[in-house]
Amino acid sequence: MSLRGCDAPSARAEHYAETSARRRRVLVITTRLSAVVSALFGIMPLVTGGIGMWVGILNAVCAAIYIAVPLLYRFGELVAPVTFVLVA
Numbered sequence: 001m002s003l004r005g006c007d008a009p010s011a012r013a014e015h016y017a018e019t020s021a022r023r024r025r026v027l028v029i030t031t032r033l034s035a036v037v038s039a040l041f042g043i044m045p046l047v048t049g050g051i052g053m054w055v056g057i058l059n060a061v062c063a064a065i066y067i068a069v070p071l072l073y074r075f076g077e078l079v080a081p082v083t084f085v086l087v088a
Contacts, residue, residue: 028070035066
């Protein structure tokens with residue numbers, strides 16, 4: 001009896017789903033860490049003041065973008081990683 005007519009997922013589809021989920025988890029962890037580091041470097045010049053205020057604002061904007069990167073998966077599997085690389 002052949003299993004091709006059944007609704008059981010193939011081994012290839014299961015492997016692809018696991019690989020895709022692993023890539024997404026890695027990207028989410030990486031973007032969260034990047035957002036925390038960027039936010040800390042953004043808060044420091046804003047608190048201390050001085051000439052480097054624009055650097056603090058730029059880091060705060062980058063932190064917001066890093067937090068939003070995992071939301072870009074709805075537009076395709078490649079959009080979020082490419083955005084992360086371009087912002088970094």
